[in-house]
Amino acid sequence: MPEGHTLHRLARRQQRVFAGQQVHVTSPQGRFLDGADAVDGMVFARAEAWGKHLIQHFRPAHAAAGARAGRRMIHVHLGLYGAFTEAPVPMDAPVGQVRMRMEGTRVGVDLRAPTACELFTPADLDELIARLGPDPLRPDADPTRAVSAIGRSRRPIAALMMDQKVIAGIGNVYRAELLFRASMNPYREGRAVSTDSVEAMWEDLTALMRVGVRRGRIHVVRPEDDHGPGSYAPDRPRTYVYRRAGEACRVCGTTIRVAELEGRNLYWCPTCQP
Template identity: 80%
Template structure:
């Protein structure tokens, strides 16, 4: 599942290629045909991300205020993806849930978990369910710090809970805990507040790099030695997907286990 930096980068890209332009919107697959018809011909006003959720804003042609504005909410889930091509787009291939075509560029969405019309109330309710997003400007980490400080759940589970902090996936979870030298099984309430605040700051910095570069970068320069990436075209990591390999810092074997249905990776020597 794409992590939050991917969604923010996607929102910026769609804003850049469609923003301020009238667009044709359709659902070649048919599952979103009614929703697509509502915004078809409207101006693509903006795109934004909240954690792992993409929100597209549309306004009626010839208007500038909020009257008549509509939104589309997309959650890519495990299999969703957008593909882009110059306009006019060729005949759709596969199960295209949503097609957006501007004057110069078009994009097709396939396989999302969610693709639906949203109202302002829907958006408010979504935001209320999410923890702070490290990539949102002026995001306040206070709710995350408070939730972790009172929880008996493992810190490794809390960081994956979108109600605690939005946009964090398995890679960032594993890597920021390693960088902070925190055992992922420690109860949230046992982790000093200053350490949790440092994790937040690290997430902000690392995820901004992810947006800027288009890929995750987590290994500090002084530690960037030893084994390469866990797979071709994947980031070099400290522990993620490196089970059974030596830790880059202490050479202890990296461990893995399942926590709340997701694979967890950590170094039992460095993370205490």
């Protein structure tokens, strides 16, 4: 599943290629017909991300840029299999199950296999934001909410890091690598982690995710450790522990371990994360 940096990068890309343009929106697959009809012909106002959620904002073509009347929103959650593909306009005939097609002046996108693609009201957006933790990539993020939630919990810190109600946007890669970089045992209870440690992890996470937005890849290995065996996939940078079970730790040489925690694989070094 794409992690938060991917959604912020996607929002920025759509902002660049569609903002201010009147767009043609359809649902070739037929599963989003009403939503596509509701925004077809409107102006793409902006795109933003909240954790792993993408919100597209539209305004009537005749309305001033700052007017709020008649605005519409589409909420997209890519889930495990969802993806946008981009092509120049005019686009070729849709291939496969395209939930939504949006065409601007020069560029169009097809959305396939999302977990969610739906019209949103302001109340829907408020409800979404209320159930999400702070997003490190948003300038309005309040890390004290995450610090407080972790400090009250008996759950393992590794489980809390994946809970979108605690911090929005973290996935399995950032979770594993952040805890390694913090020398944090993944099974330590949240309430046993000091406030200073949580705040330091928040700062590290924010910096790492900003790198992810800029580069389009998750870069987590410090320069002095960026050597040895390659990454877990040919097109990915090296990781410390993620998908490296059975391999030697890049720092201490201990065998990396893996276990299941709340339905997801957890990777860690028992020496570096005592």
